[in-house]
Amino acid sequence: MKKFDVISSRASRIDSPDKATGKAVFVDDICMPGMLFGALLQSPHAHAKIISIDTSKAEKLNGVKAVITSKEAGNIKYGVSPARYDETIFAIDKVRYVGDEIAAVAAVSLDIAQQAVRLIQVEYELLPAVFTVEDAMKEGAPQLHENFAGNLSAEVHQEFGNVEEGLKQSDIVKTTMMKSKRQDGAFIEMQGCIAEYDNRNILTLTSSTQVPHYVQRTIAMVLGLDIGKVRVKKPYVGAGFGIKAAANPMELACCVLAMQTKKPVKMNYTREQVFMYGRARHQFSHKITTGAKKDGTIMALKHECYLDGGAYTSFGIATVYYTGSLLGGPYKLKNMSYDGYRVYNNKPACGAQRGHGAVIARACFEQQLDMIAEEIGMDPLTLRIKNMMNTGDTTCNDLNMSSFGMSECIEAVRKGSGWDKKKGNLPKGKGIGMACGFFVSGAGYPIYRSDTFHGTVIVKLTEDGGTALVYTASAEIGQGSDTAFAMIAAETLGIPLENVRLASGDTDMGVDLGAYSSRQTLMTGHATKEAAEHAKQQVLEVIANQLDIPVQNIDVKKGFIEFADPVPDFSNLRTRYIKEHRGWTDNPDFEKLTFKEASRIAFLEKGSIVGTGKYKPHSLGGKFKGAAVGTSPAYGCSAQVAEVTVDMETGQVSIDHITDAHDCGKAINMTSVEGQMEGSVSMGIGEAMHEEVIFDDKGCVLNNDLAEYKMVTSMDMPTVNAIVVESDEPNGPYGAKEVGEGAIMPTIPAILNAIYDAAGVRMFELPLTPERVYHAIQAYKEKLSA
Amino acid sequence: MKRIISVSINNEIHELAVEPNKTLADLLRYDLGLTGTKKGCDTGDCGACTVILNGDAVNSCLVLAVQTDGATVETIEGLSNGDGLHPIQAAFVEHGAIQCGFCSPGMIMSAKNILDKHQNPSDQEIRQGISGNLCRCTGYQKIFKAISSQCSDTNPGNNYGGLHEKI
Numbered sequence: 047m048k049k050f051d052v053i054s055s056r057a058s059r060i061d062s063p064d065k066a067t068g069k070a071v072f073v074d075d076i077c078m079p080g081m082l083f084g085a086l087l088q089s090p091h092a093h094a095k096i097i098s099i100d101t102s103k104a105e106k107l108n109g110v111k112a113v114i115t116s117k118e119a120g121n122i123k124y125g126v127s128p129a130r131y132d133e134t135i136f137a138i139d140k141v142r143y144v145g146d147e148i149a150a151v152a153a154v155s156l157d158i159a160q161q162a163v164r165l166i167q168v169e170y171e172l173l174p175a176v177f178t179v180e181d182a183m184k185e186g187a188p189q190l191h192e193n194f195a196g197n198l199s200a201e202v203h204q205e206f207g208n209v210e211e212g213l214k215q216s217d218i219v220k221t222t223m224m225k226s227k228r229q230d231g232a233f234i235e236m237q238g239c240i241a242e243y244d245n246r247n248i249l250t251l252t253s254s255t256q257v258p259h260y261v262q263r264t265i266a267m268v269l270g271l272d273i274g275k276v277r278v279k280k281p282y283v284g285a286g287f288g289i290k291a292a293a294n295p296m297e298l299a300c301c302v303l304a305m306q307t308k309k310p311v312k313m314n315y316t317r318e319q320v321f322m323y324g325r326a327r328h329q330f331s332h333k334i335t336t337g338a339k340k341d342g343t344i345m346a347l348k349h350e351c352y353l354d355g356g357a358y359t360s361f362g363i364a365t366v367y368y369t370g371s372l373l374g375g376p377y378k379l380k381n382m383s384y385d386g387y388r389v390y391n392n393k394p395a396c397g398a399q400r401g402h403g404a405v406i407a408r409a410c411f412e413q414q415l416d417m418i419a420e421e422i423g424m425d426p427l428t429l430r431i432k433n434m435m436n437t438g439d440t441t442c443n444d445l446n447m448s449s450f451g452m453s454e455c456i457e458a459v460r461k462g463s464g465w466d467k468k469k470g471n472l473p474k475g476k477g478i479g480m481a482c483g484f485f486v487s488g489a490g491y492p493i494y495r496s497d498t499f500h501g502t503v504i505v506k507l508t509e510d511g512g513t514a515l516v517y518t519a520s521a522e523i524g525q526g527s528d529t530a531f532a533m534i535a536a537e538t539l540g541i542p543l544e545n546v547r548l549a550s551g552d553t554d555m556g557v558d559l560g561a562y563s564s565r566q567t568l569m570t571g572h573a574t575k576e577a578a579e580h581a582k583q584q585v586l587e588v589i590a591n592q593l594d595i596p597v598q599n600i601d602v603k604k605g606f607i608e609f610a611d612p613v614p615d616f617s618n619l620r621t622r623y624i625k626e627h628r629g630w631t632d633n634p635d636f637e638k639l640t641f642k643e644a645s646r647i648a649f650l651e652k653g654s655i656v657g658t659g660k661y662k663p664h665s666l667g668g669k670f671k672g673a674a675v676g677t678s679p680a681y682g683c684s685a686q687v688a689e690v691t692v693d694m695e696t697g698q699v700s701i702d703h704i705t706d707a708h709d710c711g712k713a714i715n716m717t718s719v720e721g722q723m724e725g726s727v728s729m730g731i732g733e734a735m736h737e738e739v740i741f742d743d744k745g746c747v748l749n750n751d752l753a754e755y756k757m758v759t760s761m762d763m764p765t766v767n768a769i770v771v772e773s774d775e776p777n778g779p780y781g782a783k784e785v786g787e788g789a790i791m792p793t794i795p796a797i798l799n800a801i802y803d804a805a806g807v808r809m810f811e812l813p814l815t816p817e818r819v820y821h822a823i824q825a826y827k828e829k830l831s832a
Numbered sequence: 833m834k835r836i837i838s839v840s841i842n843n844e845i846h847e848l849a850v851e852p853n854k855t856l857a858d859l860l861r862y863d864l865g866l867t868g869t870k871k872g873c874d875t876g877d878c879g880a881c882t883v884i885l886n887g888d889a890v891n892s893c894l895v896l897a898v899q900t901d902g903a904t905v906e907t908i909e910g911l912s913n914g915d916g917l918h919p920i921q922a923a924f925v926e927h928g929a930i931q932c933g934f935c936s937p938g939m940i941m942s943a944k945n946i947l948d949k950h951q952n953p954s955d956q957e958i959r960q961g962i963s964g965n966l967c968r969c970t971g972y973q974k975i976f977k978a979i980s981s982q983c984s985d986t987n988p989g990n991n992y993g994g995l996h997e998k999i
Contacts, residue, residue, distance in 0.1 A: 058925050065933025066921040066940060068868015068908035075867035232968050234872040234880055235934040284872070284934030285969055317873040524932025524969050717928035721970055725931065728971030752877035752966060760959045763972045 051604055052537040053780055056717045059529040060548065061282070061522065070282045073238040073254045074314055081240070082111055084303050084313035085159035086296060087149040087166050088322065089141035092392035092745030093175035093188060096140055096148070096168060103165040104151060109158040112306040113166070115149045119302045122268045126260075126292045126397070128494050130200065130359035132191055135268060135298045140173065142190050142357035143392050144745045145322030147295045152303040152311045175392040177745055179331065179352045182391040190357060190390040197390040199355050200363040202370055202672055205383040206442035212346025212381030216337025220417050224334070224410035225811045227738035228354065229327035229399055230320070232757045235284020237323070238314035239297045241304035249305065250277045253297050256286040256521050257560030260493065262553045264293035265301055279552035283523040287729070288398035289325045290523070291562040292360065296323075321739065321750035324394030328365060329354035330406040336414045340422055342429045344415075346381040347374060351407065353388040353396070360397035362388045364493070364675055368403030371676030373411055375441045376452045376484045376683050377433040382442050392745050398562065400729055401485065401790040406812075409734075412481035412795030413808060426799070427456055427465065430482055430685075437773075444668035448680055449783070451709030451773040452482060455685040458707035458769045463687035469803075475694050476702075477804025480687045483791020487711075487775075487784035488565030490666040490677030498662070500565070502556035503573040505535055505581045505657040509649050511623075512642030514539055514581065516548040519558035520570040525786055526718035527566045531574045533714055534779055538578035540602030541641050564784035567714060568680060571779035572661035581657025585641075588648040592619060606638040619647050663777075679777040682788035684708040686727070688796035692805040697820030699801060700764075701731060707769040708789050712781035716770060722785040723768040730793025732758040736813050837901035841866070842910025850897040857881040857892040859900075860907060868908035868937045872966070879965030882938035883907045889945035891964070908937035911944065920944050920982055929978040931969035939965045943979045952984045 064070040101113040119135040137146045149166050153159035176182040182190075182197040190197055213219055239253035249271060255261050258278040266273040283290065296313050303311040315323060335348040351369050355362045370384030419429040435441070437450045459480060460466065468478045492498055504517040516535045522528040528548050536543045549555065558570055582602060589607065590597035599610040607616075616639045623643045624633045634640045648655050667677035687705040692698070706723050713719045736756035740748045749755045774781040794812070802808055807822040834849040841864065850859060857874075860866040860883070869892055872878035876894040883892045884906040911918040917925065920943050930936045939962060946953050946961035953961065958979050967975065 056928075059928070059930065061933065062925040062928075062930040063917060063921075065930045065936050066917060066924050067912050068866075068937045070933050071867070072870070072934060074871070075861075077862075232966075233932070233934075234878055234966060234968055235870070235932070236872065282933060284870075285932040287968070317875065317877075524934075526931065717974075721928050721931055721974060724971035724973040725969045726971075729968070751875055752873050753875070757966060757968060758971070759966060760962045760972045760975075766971060766973050768973075 050537055052533050052543050053714045054712060055715065057529065057533060057543055057715060059526055059718065060532050061528055072235055072282050072284055073240060073252055076240055076252065076281065078240065078242070078310040081310040081312055082152040082154060082307060083156040083159050084150055084152045084300055084311045085156065085163045086147055086299060087163045089137065089144060089146040089148055091141060091170055091172060092144050093173040094141050094170035095173060096137060097171055098169045099149065100167040101149065103167070104162040107158060107162045107165060109154040110151060110162045111154070111309065112152045112303050113149065113162065114299065114302050114306060118306065119299065124264050124268045124293065125359050126361045126493060127363050130363045133358050135295055135302065143394050145394055146357065147299065150299040150303060152307050175745060177391055177393055177741060179354050179389045179391070182389050190392065194390060198387060199359050199390045200366050200388045202366055202384060202386040204370060204670065204672065207381035209346045209348050209381045209383040213335065213337040213348070216345045217340040218418050218421055219335060219337045220414045221333065221335040222410060222414060223810050224332040224406055226330045226406040227812060228329045228396060229733060229737055230739050230755055231287045231289035231326045231399060232752065232755060233285035233287060233289065236315045236317055236320050237290060237294060237296065239300050240310055240312045241300040242310045243304045243308055248275050248277065249301055251297060251301055252279055252281060254283050254290060255280050256283070256290045256523050256562055257292065258519060258521060258551055258553050259558055259560055261293040261297060265298060268298055269301060277553055280521055283521065285524045286561065287400045288402060288562060291398055291560065294323060317752065318750045321747045322394055324356060325360050325397035327399035327405070328396040330369070332407055332410045334410045334414060336411065336418065338418045342419070342422055342424050342432050344377055344379055344433045347379055349373060349384045349407065351386045353386070355388045355390055356393045356395035357390060358395040360395040362396065365398060365403040367672045367675035369407055371443055372404035372485065373407045374443065375445060376435050376450070376482055378435055378439065380442055393741060400726065401787045402563065404485065405733070405790060405794060408483050408791050409794040409798060412792065413798050416479070416799045416802065425469065426480055427460055431456055443676065444673060445676055445681065448777050449711060449773040449775040450681065450683060451771045452683045452685070454771045455683060455707035455709055456482065458771055459685045459687045459705045462707065462767050462769050463689070463705035465687060472803070475692050475804055477692065477800040477802065478687060478689050479796050479799025479801070479803050480685060481792035481795035481799060482683070482685045483788060484681045484683040485784060485788030485791060486563055486676065486678035487568045487680040487682055487778070488678050489563040490663050490679065491674045492559055499557055499660040500663070501558045501570040501573040501661045503570065503577040503659040504556060505577040507581055507585070507645045507655040509654060511646030511649065512545060514541065514546045516546060516574060517555040518550045518570055518574065519553055519555045520550050520566050521561040522550055523561045525561065525722060526715060527561065527570065529718065530567050530714045531570060534571050534574045535578045537780070538575050539582050541605045545605065564682065564787045567782050567784065568778045569661050571782055573659040575659065575779045577657040577659030579657070580659060581655055584652065584655050584657065585645050585648040588651045589644050592647065602641050605641050606636065607641060607644050619643060623647065680711065680775045680783040682708065682710055682784040684789050684792055686792035686796040688800040690797060690800040690804055692801055692819065694805060694823055697816040697823055699735065699814050699819055701797060703764050705767045705769070706789065707771050708785055709771045709773050710785040711773055711775035711778045711783035713770050713772055714780070714782050719770050719785050720768040723789045724766050726789035727766050727793050728758045728763055730790045731762070734794045734797045734812060734814055738813055835898050837898055839900045840904045842907055852896065852898055854897045855893050856883070856895040856897050856900055859897040860892060866907050866909050870934055870937060872934065879942065880935050880938045882941045882965060884941055884945055889942045908941060911940065920947065923978040923981045927974045927978040927981065929970060929974040935965055935967045939967065939975060946979065947982055
């Protein structure tokens with residue numbers, strides 16, 4: 047196996063000392079001279095016509111600098127996918143959910159801005175509202191959007207192979223339902239932004255975003271600006287999980303306010319507004335039928351799903367496709383059908399969240415695999431291994447597994463959890479369960495149709511030599527991407543990590559589609575590697591030329607130039623370097639020529655040494671409608687084992703331990719990979735056990751704070767044994783692929799299968815509140831005694 | 833009307849005129865530029881604004897600035913003393929206990945408070961000590977390890993490993 051000097055280590059993250067000391071700057075930490083504060087007026091009604099808006103009182107309030115509505119902000123529609131642009135910055139004719147934006151104010155203080163918002167008078171005509179999929183699809187239900195009859199925001203119908211035939215050939219057929227609840231991202235940093243508009247009409251937005259590139263494009267499109275005059279950058283971001291992966295109305299309103307006032311304007315969501323804006327995981331209702339032979343061969347999968355979408359599409363059109371396309375794998379399966387429906391209603395829009403679209407479908411399907419295994423008397427691990435895809439296999443919907451350590455993951459959790467000893471031997475109330483999953487390592491195509499590179503990177507060597515500056519527009523949001531790219535650059539250049547400096551998250555640095563679909567390590571990593579190779583090659587060519595040796599005889603390792611034997615006499619180069627640094631105390635006296643000397647000599651010959659790199663995936667996927675969604679240059683995969691205790695009297699479930707194995711290709715940073723796995727598990731546990739955004743009958747979020755929205759705390763979190771399984775991904779830089787989202791896939795079904803093992807009950811609705819589990823246990827006991 | 837308070841923040845006495853409705857979090861962040869203290873909710877739920885007030889970890893968004901008259905406040909900025917990182921900060925860095933970093937200052941202040949009060953906290957004491965600090969990124973595993981690494985490894989109630997635990 048190839049030895050690496052920098053990657054594949056446990057290097058400390060380059061951003062963590064600043065984060066540990068409070069020096070890392072997040073958007074609300076920034077203050078600018080003359081800065082104004084913005085506030086939003088949001089609808090108190092779930093569905094209403096706007097008859098009139100009177101801003102005159104607000105405008106007169108002392109300290110108010112601008113009041114804007116759709117009159118100032120315009121009516122250009124935007125959204126995530128051009129296929130479903132259905133939002134405007136401010137509501138024009140009507141509001142569609144509690145929180146829909148109507149107006150914004152900029153003032154000299156936040157207090158005054160908020161007072162002014164209260165002075166804006168809006169006359170509404172209330173409209174009947176719908177809050178559920180069922181109500182929204184009823185005949186005669188109130189319509190949210192004119193062009194979408196039946197409140198159907200998107201539908202998908204796909205069949206691969208012949209599902210009816212596959213079911214006919216099956217000996218066992220299982221049909222079950224699975225219903226989840228709407229999630230919240232619950233990142234700790236609320237969205238915030240600062241917009242500036244300078245005297246040359248350049249608009250700069252500094253924002254807590256995962257996707258500077260898409261935000262830049264949206265701003266330019268919606269405000270009708272030349273994209274060259276719009277710059278979007280992100281400081282440190284307090285996580286996003288998908289919710290910050292699109293332009294939000296506050297960012298756009300903030301830009302309009304800055305353009306109106308010609309002053310910097312800062313705006314923040316309160317925690318209540320984070321819940322109001324939503325855009326996290328949809329509520330899913332699945333009905334899945336799986337057929338299998340007596341020997342355990344999976345024959346067919348029939349899948350129907352309804353997504354509770356909320357008032358706008360957001361990522362929803364991608365979500366409804368992902369829900370279907372990412373289900374069949376990681377198993378060999380010839381026959382699969384999917385009917386998906388995403389439905390509008392008068393709640394905040396749902397969007398993308400870690401494991402986009404695929405998490406609840408997997409919770410349903412992986413339970414069925416256990417049901418089938420039980421019926422044929424096969425160990426659940428054996429059943430999965432029997433059906434498992436291998437490296438090089440392609441799913442029936444044309445997703446190619448170019449590397450696939452799934453069976454290794456299963457063996458790792460079998461061993462790591464002591465499965466063979468525990469399964470079937472635990473006392474009543476204790477259970478063990480497992481599940482598998484896989485996920486894209488970057489979406490195969492951009493969100494808008496384009497031939498664009500998905501990432502470009504610049505590596506510039508400092509003119510004095512020795513330090514590499516990496517410039518990327520990618521988004522470090524906590525996952526560790528800055529460190530991964532600095533490590534890849536150091537490895538490729540052959541220099542120590544401390545000699546690499548990196549700046550990221552700024553659209554001026556190039557194109558990068560950002561932090562979503564677990565794409566950056568593979569895609570931006572490729573571009574970083576290429577840029578570093580390009581820079582290094584330029585240095586090596588100069589040195590080869592100067593020493594009159596073939597360039598292939600030189601390389602760089604650990605900061606030194608390595609020559610193939612015989613080592614040429616480089617004393618002239620050293621003398622030249624030292625002559626330029628008279629009086630300096632750190633002149634090189636090593637036996638070997640340093641990279642610092644070499645890159646200085648290269649600068650003296652060529653000027654600044656700049657390497658550029660780029661990446662876009664090769665053409666991926668099939669030809670059918672929607673074939674692009676789910677494609678990726680590579681797929682990460684994982685297996686998990688959950689061990690639980692169920693109190694048979696109260697229905698209280700506690701999770702005792704999780705064993706998690708994930709194939710991330712080559713681990714660039716082992717500690718960061720484990721961190722993503724452990725974080726994924728905690729989010730999966732939250733969704734399984736506690737989390738639910740609850741609404742009243744008027745469409746208001748009832749639990750819009752982090753006390754009543756129950757994310758996992760230090761008291762809830764079980765111990766996790768995170769096992770990194772490495773494979774060599776041919777499409778990844780140094781063989782690397784994703785870990786950020788794939789690792790959440792098996793968590794919920796592993797818990798559900800463990801609960802069945804412990805208590806004999808199958809749960810078909812989340813979260814697993816004691817009440818819900820108690821009722822299931824009672825029904826099970828009654829059935830037993832009947 | 834503003835009130836005059838005198839408060840020791842990171843061993844420096846500050847004489848300040850503050851509005852009676854201003855929180856300690858806002859005073860630190862917006863008046864004194866100590867932006868290491870974060871705000872994730874403003875309602876005392878997330879713990880990102882944790883500081884040590886008279887020896888106890890508190891949510892600074894739930895403390896009025898005027899209440900700190902005569903008090904001693906330690907913030908994240910007071911932890912590293914110029915010789916580099918405080919050992920707890922170094923442990924968080926070394927163990928990979930920081931991802932997005934937004935909860936980290938508050939988490940580290942809570943960790944310091946646990947260790948100020950117990951030399952050898954048990955697993956349970958560590959969990960309880962940071963139970964008011966929400967982290968959405970890490971699943972807490974590496975945070976437990978980082979804090980444990982600062983305890984004696986002789987504590988039998990501590991399973992996360994002690995000083996000599998290898999990461």
